[in-house]
Amino acid sequence: MIKFADEATIEVSSGKGGNGCVAFRREKFVPLGGPAGGDGGRGGDVVFQIKNNLRTLAHLRYKQHFKAKNGCDGEGSNRFGKDGEDVVIPLPPGSVIKDAETGEVIKEFVTQSESERFVFLEGGKGGWGNTHFKTSTNQAPEYAHAGKPGETRTLLIELNIMADIGLVGFPNAGKSSLLDFFTNARPKIAPYPFTTKIPNLGVLHVDQERDIIIADIPGIIEGASDGAGLGIRFLKHISRTAGLLYIIDVSDDNCFSAFQTLSSELKQFSAELAKKPFAVVCNKLDVEGAQERFETIRKSLPDVMVLGMSVYNRQGMDEVRKTIITLADTVKNTKPAATSKKKKTVSAFMAERSVCDTDEIQYPGQEQ
Numbered sequence: 001m002i003k004f005a006d007e008a009t010i011e012v013s014s015g016k017g018g019n020g021c022v023a024f025r026r027e028k029f030v031p032l033g034g035p036a037g038g039d040g041g042r043g044g045d046v047v048f049q050i051k052n053n054l055r056t057l058a059h060l061r062y063k064q065h066f067k068a069k070n071g072c073d074g075e076g077s078n079r080f081g082k083d084g085e086d087v088v089i090p091l092p093p094g095s096v097i098k099d100a101e102t103g104e105v106i107k108e109f110v111t112q113s114e115s116e117r118f119v120f121l122e123g124g125k126g127g128w129g130n131t132h133f134k135t136s137t138n139q140a141p142e143y144a145h146a147g148k149p150g151e152t153r154t155l156l157i158e159l160n161i162m163a164d165i166g167l168v169g170f171p172n173a174g175k176s177s178l179l180d181f182f183t184n185a186r187p188k189i190a191p192y193p194f195t196t197k198i199p200n201l202g203v204l205h206v207d208q209e210r211d212i213i214i215a216d217i218p219g220i221i222e223g224a225s226d227g228a229g230l231g232i233r234f235l236k237h238i239s240r241t242a243g244l245l246y247i248i249d250v251s252d253d254n255c256f257s258a259f260q261t262l263s264s265e266l267k268q269f270s271a272e273l274a275k276k277p278f279a280v281v282c283n284k285l286d287v288e289g290a291q292e293r294f295e296t297i298r299k300s301l302p303d304v305m306v307l308g309m310s311v312y313n314r315q316g317m318d319e320v321r322k323t324i325i326t327l328a329d330t331v332k333n334t335k336p337a338a339t340s341k342k343k344k345t346v347s348a349f350m351a352e353r354s355v356c357d358t359d360e361i362q363y364p365g366q367e368q
């Protein structure tokens with residue numbers, strides 16, 4: 001099975017401060033020149049920074065130890081040691097930093113602002129050189145301070161992909177086909193279950209100002225919460241969405257219980273996820289008998305928005321598009337203006353990149 005890099009354990013260390021120096025001024029014609037030992041430099045910090053071109057934690061698979069540079073020791077003639085260089089660890093938006101031992105959440109990156117830097121560990125302070133210890137009674141101190149040590153911590157980094165709309169459905173229902181139709185993503189589509197093995201993201205371009213990110217996750221089957229199929233671990237990636245689309249294949253007789261099965265699996269994963277605004281989309285209306293099944297489902301769920309579509313012959317697609325926009329707006333309308341403004345920038349950024357970009361970094365949607 002392809003492993004989607006959404007978890008990584010890393011060890012980070014800040015740099016040690018440089019030692020203070022013991023030195024004395026020695027110059028011709030300046031007898032007893034006094035102490036002249038400079039201070040040690042500061043150790044480098046451990047810093048995390050959001051990088052929007054990263055979409056997974058694959059880069060942390062190959063490098064798990066990050067160490068900031070130590071500060072340099074102070075020198076004679078009151079010269080300060082150089083500060084140690086920080087180690088900057090890039091993370092994709094949606095990353096959560098946890099203490100590996102306690103599981104305590106240290107930081108959650110919910111924005112996509114690359115300017116957000118999080119200094120996790122500060123480097124050790126540099127030690128004072130002997131100049132600092134000169135007093136009237138001790139004019140030639142023979143001692144200096146050692147630099148303070150850095151700190152080392154083991155961290156668990158988790159990634160929750162950030163998307164506006166999540167697609168939920170049995171395998172083969174047409175989730176990836178929908179993503180392919182509406183967005184720039186080109187996921188693998190095939191007539192067998194579990195074609196999608198890792199989440200795919202796509203951007204639906206609404207207008208100049210607005211894009212909606214849609215997440216297509218691997219199919220859910222009955223018992224997924226107990227580990228059946230690919231399980232429900234990917235559901236966490238749609239936990240921050242504004243709304244969900246349940247995709248139901250109405251060319252299949254299983255369709256009548258599909259919604260109940262899916263929503264109960266979701267509930268077992270997280271009650272909050274199951275409470276998100278949603279709509280049901282019945283797909284494959286072009287197939288014989290599908291229209292009747294669709295009508296039956298619609299009648300059986302009077303309080304739910306149930307739409308019909310066929311990606312195959314482009315039927316009902318406008319309605320589905322409108323529903324996606326309405327669902328994505330639900331959160332926007334309940335949040336303060338500042339937040340929704342941010343959201344725009346977020347998605348506008350996403351629009352600039354193709355989900356199929358080739359890079360050394362693995363992107364969701366790059367299924368091999």
Ligand SMILES: Nc1nc2c(ncn2[C@@H]2O[C@H](COP(=O)(O)OP(=O)(O)OP(=O)(O)O)[C@@H](O)[C@H]2O)c(=O)[nH]1
Pocket residue numbers: 169170171172173174175176177178188189190191192193194195196197217218219220283284285286287309310311312313
């Ligand atoms: N007849 C018909 N077939 C469709 C339609 N939409 C999708 N399909 C087909 O259904 C099959 C499954 O489509 P996918 O989009 O891969 O389904 P999925 O839900 O992503 O499946 P998994 O990734 O396995 O969970 C493919 O063979 C599609 O061509 C439709 O509207 N009508």
Ligand SMILES: [Mg+2]
Pocket residue numbers: 175176177187188189195196216
């Ligand atoms: Mg798929």
